Amino acid sequence: MKATMKDVARLAGVGVGTVSRVINGVTVKPKTKEKVDAAIQELNYTPNEYARGLKTKTTQTVALILPTIWHPFFAEFAYYVEEFLSNKNYKLFLCNSDGKVSKEKEYIQMVKQNKVDGIIGITYSDVDQYISANLPFVSVDRHFSEDVCYVTADNLVGGQLAAKELVERGSKYVAFIGSYSEYPNETTKRLDGFIDYCLAHEIAYEILSVPEPYEEFNEHLEKFLIQYPELDGLFVVNDFVALGVIDFLEEKKLKKVGVNCQVIGFDGIRLGKGHKKMLSTIVQPIKEMAEFSVAHILSIIAGEEVPKRTFLPVCFEEGVTTFKKLQNND
């Protein structure tokens, strides 16, 4: 039915060891290699990865756990992870956890099952207990209690930067709009940074922080905006929510974004790629985040040491939802 190594060996008139050698590129006499290659060709032979994996205890496979591939930020991240992995001849398992611990746990199990060599995870729920330092795991955007490796954009600086840009572009009274999850994660640092800057520069600010999930978010938002009508600069926790806020402002005619109010998002998703109406935002280096995540997980799998913490720089990208910069007083 399906050709095995033994078939190839028989046809080529050699031992199975030799076949294994030519496949794995070990030194073999050119003449015999030819014979083997010919036999492989003729039988259309492909090594059985499961048999190989059983011996070598390696799967050339990594799992990626994320909340949902629907979100453009995660999709873009997944794209790059797959690309970098593929370059290294690794395959990628995709897991949408939907924030459900059971599913995250299920995938984490896979390394014990010898089904994957390691895991890259964006998990916002409580999986601490399953993660330990000896599990090949790279966490993204989330700092675990134990010393597991993690890579993240510099959310603190991002928050500071957002405040700074709003202020330097003319806002006098700013606000952070976002949500907080039940479980701690790096994204809360966006708010921390925002506050840092306002405090240090004595800028008046307000905060709207709604608990997830976003039930009645717009109701909270409306009340907030009515309560503080003088706000002229908004930093929204991510681009997705920011777009929603902008629509809401326009619909309710509460503000004219880009005219009497600025809005800055966070993520830098390429939703509007090619579109002119761009959101001003703090851009996360998604590609680099994926690159480091992959590099680190592969290093861990190889048994090498990796830096526990990798912070990647963010930058401001100007769209049409902020004013032009007045002066450059750096």
Place this chain on the structure above:
Amino acid sequence: MKATMKDVARLAGVGVGTVSRVINGVTVKPKTKEKVDAAIQELNYTPNEYARGLKTKTTQTVALILPTIWHPFFAEFAYYVEEFLSNKNYKLFLCNSDGKVSKEKEYIQMVKQNKVDGIIGITYSDVDQYISANLPFVSVDRHFSEDVCYVTADNLVGGQLAAKELVERGSKYVAFIGSYSEYPNETTKRLDGFIDYCLAHEIAYEILSVPEPYEEFNEHLEKFLIQYPELDGLFVVNDFVALGVIDFLEEKKLKKVGVNCQVIGFDGIRLGKGHKKMLSTIVQPIKEMAEFSVAHILSIIAGEEVPKRTFLPVCFEEGVTTFKKLQNND
């Protein structure tokens, strides 16, 4: 180091066969099952999937090949595929082909390598030669020459529907705007359906069909719109391109969409979920497409017969880029 079946057997004081039986739910005396379960618990044992796969010749794994997970339509599709697969206890490999045959081929190889049980593929390039009826493959949005199973939205009806809606909502002179790929696929039927309707109802129409990739698309578009200034209804090949067209029209002030010109897209991606400014579009039943794709590939893997062709209905979703319907003369 890592516990094996033998360790469990020894600790429980039974044979490995018995351990295997309790794991696979075969009849075992309750008393011995207890002992085994206890041993499994104590050793924190998990079966090695590769060893099992080597015996059973099954991997409980399916690969999904698509052009890029970046595109919201594919991301949404992937989300559902993973969900349905997960329900059946299957895992998902993700492959971004970027339209590169080499990568598609590489993943198709995986079934020969015993690394996946089957493949679901959205491939727009020329992989016909690698696909044959005896490969467990379900094609989405693409009809292969051989009798491989495929599922697709009814693009022909979708094209007709788009034309119908434009006309019934007041357009007198309509156009199809899109592109065509080097390789045939179901999406070209959108144009076919569009023409069908126009011909049958004697509606004047034009066609702009730019070859992929989209180099200089906007140049072609501008020339086209200037050449036919009387156009008042546009059917664009998909939502992504449609949004670009709308931006272009507004930027160049060629038309006022929703006022003196209608635009209908195709796909029904939930980009604008929660946003008010929605694109009118022909919605593909993404979830159902994923559901059938998964059901079929699992059936094929199980050796069952499946329908070769599955057409799923589309529907029109009203946004703000079309006029209100004047009358209902069905």
Place this chain on the structure above:
DNA sequence: CTGTTAGCGCATTCAC
């Protein structure tokens, strides 16, 4: 350099 052999961890015969 190359053929032979011993497992990798598990499911599945067989006898008992």
Place this chain on the structure above:
DNA sequence: GTGAATGCGCTAACAG
């Protein structure tokens, strides 16, 4: 019911 034995397809260690 259950234990022992066999082999899935492959790699690696061992002789030759």
